[in-house]
Structures are given as C-alpha cells and as structure tokens.
Amino acid sequence: MIIFLYGQDDFRSRLKLKEIIDQYQNVRHSGLNLFYIDFKENQFSDFKEKTETVSIFAKKKLIILSNLLTNQDLSKDVLDYFKKNGQKHKDDVFVFFEKDKF
Numbered sequence: 001m002i003i004f005l006y007g008q009d010d011f012r013s014r015l016k017l018k019e020i021i022d023q024y025q026n027v028r029h030s031g032l033n034l035f036y037i038d039f040k041e042n043q044f045s046d047f048k049e050k051t052e053t054v055s056i057f058a059k060k061k062l063i064i065l066s067n068l069l070t071n072q073d074l075s076k077d078v079l080d081y082f083k084k085n086g087q088k089h090k091d092d093v094f095v096f097f098e099k100d101k102f
Contacts, residue, residue: 020093066097067098
C-alpha cells in the first residue's frame with residue numbers, strides 16, 4: 001500500500017502520519033519493521049536496504065519516506081525500484097510524507 005501525505009496543511013498531514021504510526025504500533029507493540037527514511041539525510045541505498053530487510057518476527061513493514069520529491073534523481077530511482085519490485089512489497093505500507101513545498 002502506498003499513502004501520500006502532502007500539501008499546504010502541514011498540521012493535518014502530521015496528524016495523519018501520527019495516526020498511521022499509532023495504528024501500526026498498536027498491532028505490533030515491538031515496533032519492528034517501522035522505518036523512517038529522510039532523503040535529505042539518506043540515500044537510495046538506505047531506502048533499498050530497509051525495504052529489502054527480512055525479519056523473522058514481523059511480516060508487514062511500515063516505511064515512512066520524507067523529502068523524496070525535492071530530489072528528482074532519487075524520485076526516479078525510487079519509482080524505478082517500485083516498478084521492478086512492487087509485487088515483492090505488496091504487504092508493506094509506504095507513506096510518502098512531504099512537508100516542504102516542491
């Protein structure tokens with residue numbers, strides 16, 4: 001599943017992001033497979049590493065990607081990755097959170 005949170009109303013976007021995280025943590029108390037990737041600090045290799053990590057305890061992952069659309073090359077790499085490997089991650093939840101205007 002892919003969820004996009006963006007727009008001028010930063011307050012409501014953050015509330016929705018918190019709600020999604022809380023729902024995930026209510027089901028999975030350990031917080032395993034909850035990843036934050038900020039593309040201002042991380043690279044595509046970090047994204048790929050976290051998405052391809054396999055855990056023996058939790059099947060479903062929640063991966064929050066922020067500030068991806070500010071970098072066009074990274075956006076293209078992530079899109080290409082989903083085109084090639086999207087079926088492999090059908091149980092995972094990806095949240096694209098954009099707080100900056102682009």
